[in-house]
Amino acid sequence: MELFPPMPLAEWQDTKETLHRFTQVVGKIRLAASVRRNHWWNVPFHLTGRGITTRPMGQVDGNPIFTIDFDFVDHRLVVATADGRTDSFPLLGQSVASFHRQTLETLAALGVRMEIQVPRPYRLADSARPFAEDFEHTTYDPAWVNRSWQVLGQVGLVLEEFAARFSGKVSPVHLFWHSLDIAHTRFSGRVVDPPPRVDPVTREAYSRELISFGFWFGDADLGEPAFYSYTAPEPAHLADDPLTPASAQWIALNDSHLAVLRYDAARSEADPRAAVLAFYESAYQAGAVRSGWDVGRLACPGGITDPDVPTLPL
Known part of the structure; x- marks a missing residue:
């Protein structure tokens, strides 16, 4: 497949809406069955050679160790336990309600007792409707x-390559199911005191000064896929700094700004991969310099913290 193939949101929006809710069902299981990590890093999915995975979970909640994988090659949901048992069912032909039911039934058949604390979508248009009652979202184009x-x-x-350039605290490259975006975040180490009325999810996510980088497929606010970056808290005059390539721009978002490189603009560049890396770097430099980070000390050229250590043939 070509690098960054066409991904127009309008062509698969109904499928995306269904898939998004499937991932939220499984994501909430991951939330219930995993040890909590700073900034909610226990919750996102990770990529695999066939789809996305929860990674191993259980044990701390009395369940056997198990994983749930979306197989986007054979289009099945696969549940596996550490003793070697597996079960699966097809993703095609499911409503959100039937997917929710079959997921819980499959877990139960493997001895995993599970109750989703809030069995409704998170921050989606139908967040008041339980998964078990959603017979509307059924489109799934393999x-x-x-x-x-x-x-x-x-x-x-690309995000892994960009992550290698920073020696400070960073997140994994992971897929958040609340907005279906893949992201990587860098931290300065400074503690942030969020506003007292901020919700608990946001408070934990932004408890430290950070600059985040990612990609999402588009939504109601931006109806097309795009690469993005933001700095939190946002320093003064951030949006005055130029971004690379020239097609990238700062977009006002509530009381802050989002650096955006639209997917199709990146695709039109002579070297799309290099253009995305340059975009992330320009957004990082803008946020880090404006926020007073020690950019030189935190740099990690080529993913190496000690340039005097020779490359060893391991």
Whole structure:
């Protein structure tokens, strides 16, 4: 597949809406069955060679160790336990309600007792409707789902390369199911005191000064896929700094700004991969310099913290 193939939101929006809710069902299981990590890093999915995975979970909640994987090659949900047992069912032909029911039934058949604390979508238009009552979202086009996973894999490797350039605290490259975006975050180490009325999810996510980088497929606010970056808290005059390439721009978002490089603009560059890396770097430099980070000390050229250590043939 070509690097960054066409991914027009309008062509697969109904499929995306269904898939998004499928991932939220499984994501909430991951939330219930995993040890909590700073900034909610226990919750996102990670990419695999066939789709996305929860990674191993259980044990701390009395359940056997188990994983849930979305297989976007054969288009099945696969549940596996550490003793070697597996069970699966097809993703095609499911409503959100039937997917929710079959997921819990499959877990129960493997001895996993699970109750989703809030069995409704998170921050979606139908967040008041339980998963078990959603018979509306049923569209699942395997070709578009597979392509979306291919794109996530391509972007994920670009983010991994970009992550290697920083020696400070960083997040993994991971897929958040609340907004279906793949992201990587860098931290300065400074503690942030969020406003007292901020919700608990946001408070934990932004408890430290950070600059985040990612990609998402588009939504109601931006109806097309795009690469993005933001600095939190946002320093004064951030949006005055130029971004690279020239097609990138700062977009006003509530009381802050989002650096955006639209996917199709990146695709039109002579070297799309280099253009995305340059975009992330320009957004980082803008946020880090304006926020007073020690950019030189935190740099990690080529993913190496000690340039005097020779490359060893391991």
